[in-house]
Amino acid sequence: MMPAVSVLMPVYNAQDFLAAAMESILQQSFRDFEFLIIDDGSTDDSVAIIQSYQDPRIRLCQNEQNLGISATLNKGIDLARAPYIARMDADDVAYPDRLQKQVTYLKQNPACAMVSSFVKVIDEQGKFVRQDDFKSEYFYYNLTFICWIYHPTVMYRREAVQAVNGYTKPYAEDFELFWQLSRNYRIHTLPELLLDYRVTSKSLHQVLRKEEYAQAQQEQIQRNIQYYTRTDKSLPPAFIDCYQYSFLPLLQEKKVHQIVACLKTLDGITQKILETENPNRNSQDIQKAAIYKKRYIVNFFLKRLAWPQRIYLLLSVFTLKDVVKFYRAQAIEAKRKKATPALQKQPHLSHELSFT
Incomplete structure (x- = not known):
């Protein structure tokens, strides 16, 4: 009988955290799934750990x-037997009701091809x-500039991913x-x-292949x-970095007119996003997201x-009216941050330069 969900987890030398990741899936409240694990040539004890589990839902494939x-994920998509595929990484921990909530959402929203969730970031x-x-x-708006979606949180429809040719890049593949997907589906x-x-010393995008991913x-x-x-015009790399909330390259130029140019360019991009047909287009949400992004960038440089x-x-x-709105919003945000100090909204800059 075909399972409702295929949980797809690639593994490569993941012995340190693999058991915790596997158990978090095997203990899900939603039970109708296959656990498709693909080992990508591990040289540690990963395969032995996987084979120590006797749960019949586990399907181990070894490259x-x-x-x-x-390539491993595309292989897994081809091997998956379920219409829904839930991604999982071998060093993360899924909460017990993850699969149930995501399956429920996709069933209730047939136009949606992928659902993700928030995460708590932990260390080793x-x-x-x-x-x-x-x-x-x-x-949706920010997906143009930065990926806020954590790969191991997603559950997507297998046929939708195959329709966009699956994973087509070796880096930043997610x-x-x-x-x-966002161009064609909700x-x-x-x-x-x-x-x-979990962020570890073996994280590809943050440690081992950081430059390639960037x-x-x-x-x-x-x-x-x-x-x-x-x-086909390319923007200055410093503008792209700024839109990703990496402000140091633009800061180093020490040219206020470049900051202005960067923000006016962002306004133009926002307008084009608003004008482009898309299953995810919601003008009100796009405008709110754009305002927040612009205010966040401006606030950083103003300091x-x-x-x-x-x-x-x-x-x-800004117009004079928008300047008033800006400072009013900053006051509200400062009060909110004071009330919730544990939340970190954006990556922290380790270096700062002053303008002269």
């Missing part, structure tokens, strides 16, 4: 040689690192897939915690923007400018 994450010892406080209605993020996301993201964001603006430069920046990118 004859290391294929890499994208399982200690709390942060919990992102993103609004789920902002995800970002690429999510954006391609996507959604459940605004609740359903997974502990370069892939730059290229994808340039392509995303060109898609909406219908031009590092002298008063004349602050005034120049504000009056260049």
Whole structure:
């Protein structure tokens, strides 16, 4: 009998956290799934750990040689027997009701091809690192610039992923897939915690292949923007970094007019996103997301400018009415942050430069 869900988990030298990840799936409240585990040429005890479990829902497949994450995931999609595929990583921990809530959502929303969730980020010892406080209605707009969707939280329809050719990039493969899906289908993020996301010394995108992933993201964001603006013109890398909330490259230029140009370019991109037909297009949500993004960027640079430069920046990118709204919103946000100090909304900058 065909299972309702295929839980797809690639494994490569994951012995340290593998048992916890497996048990978090095997103990799900939703039981109608197959657990498709693909070992990608591990040289540690990963395979032995997998084989120590006798649960009949487990299907172990071993690659004859290391294929890499994208090829392994595409292989898993082809092997999956269920219409829904839930991604899982071998170092994360799914909450007991994760599968049930995601299956329920997809069944109730047939136009939706992928549903994800919020996460709690933990370290190798399982200690709390942060919990992102993103609004789920902002995800579609921001997917043009940055991937807020955590790969091991997603459950997607197998046929939809196959229709966009699966994973097509060796790096930032999830970002690429999510954006391609969002062009053709509804996507959604459940605004609740359903997974502990572990950051380790073996994390590909943050440690082992950090430069490759960063370069892939730059290229994808340039392509995303060109898609909406219908031009092949490339933006300065510092602009792309800024839209990803990495402000140091633009900060180092020490040119206020470049910050203004970056923000005005963002306004133009936002307008094009609003004008582009899309299953996820909601004008009100896009406008709210754009306003929040612009205010966040402006607030960062204002803290590092002298008063004349602050005034120049504000009056260049906002109307007087919007300046009042900006400071009112900042006061509200400061009060909210004071009430919830444990939430870290954006990546922290480790270096700061002052303008002269």
